[in-house]
Amino acid sequence: MSVVSEPKSASFPAPLARCLEELEKLPGVGRKSALRILFSLLSRGPEAFGTLAGALAAVPASVDRCPDCRAFREAGGSCPLCDDPRRDPGVLCVVESASDLFLLEATGEYRGLYHVLNGLLSPMKGVRPDHLGLEALSARLERGGVREVILATPPTAEGEATASYLASFVGARAGKVTRIGFGIPVGSDLQYADSQTLSRALTGRRDYR
Ligand SMILES: [Zn+2]
The missing domain is CATH 1.10.8.420 (RecR Domain 1)
Structure with a gap:
């Protein structure tokens, strides 16, 4: 051969x-x-x-980045997300990166607005809360009318730490704070999921009827 x-x-x-x-x-x-x-x-x-x-x-x-949501836009122009009147400004989804935003957009499921962190809290990498554009998030919460903040950071140690920090950061300034569900990949069998994933799938369950 x-x-x-x-x-x-x-x-x-x-x-x-x-x-x-x-x-x-x-x-x-x-x-x-x-x-x-x-x-x-x-x-x-x-x-x-x-x-x-x-x-x-x-x-x-x-x-450049939109000063409100920190997603990419044509420099100095309008934001294709924040300035779209068909989107619901009462729901904010917080994501780690612009590429995560594009993934969520590709599902076609979500019609709210975003906040792009552009990183995750990490004492090891020296990423602190002031690196995550939280003034912009704060300003939007202070304007009022946010019914829900969805924390869509990944299910990693840094993602969880960031989600937990953000939950208290948002506090009572939004109607509710939710975390996206994590669990079994579509098309796979329960027996191939590790116990942490299974436990996450159980705790992330929602009403089915
Ligand atoms: Zn924007």
Whole structure:
């Protein structure tokens, strides 16, 4: 049986090797995916590189964070979330990152607003409450009318510590504070869940009738 090893960057002309190196720094992109992306661009012609590079290069100057929810918006423009009159401003969902926000949006289930923490409390990493944009959250709570704050930080030690901190931070300034349910992944069997996940699934249960 012959073992075909993956090509090394050294066998590529330096400019291509440099592209591969940069692509491989992206999450979820290994050597094979980097090669696929590079050859797809090469096959589409020189303008494909310019279009991609141009779109990427324009991001830092053309995108900033909404001062209210800290999600990304077109720099200085209106926030596609906060300024959408079809969304319910009485419900705020607190998420760790803008990418978590996009995941929740992709479910199409949620029509309230958000607060993006842009991190989680972590004494180890030196992340303190003043790094999480809580003045912005406070200002919105003080304006009144928030019926519910949903804590959607992950079920990790840092996520739980942050949720617990936020629950007291919000206090009586919202009608209620809820935590998203965690449990058994859809399509999987109970026997494959560890006891912590099962216990979480039990405590996160809700009315079914
Ligand atoms: Zn916003």
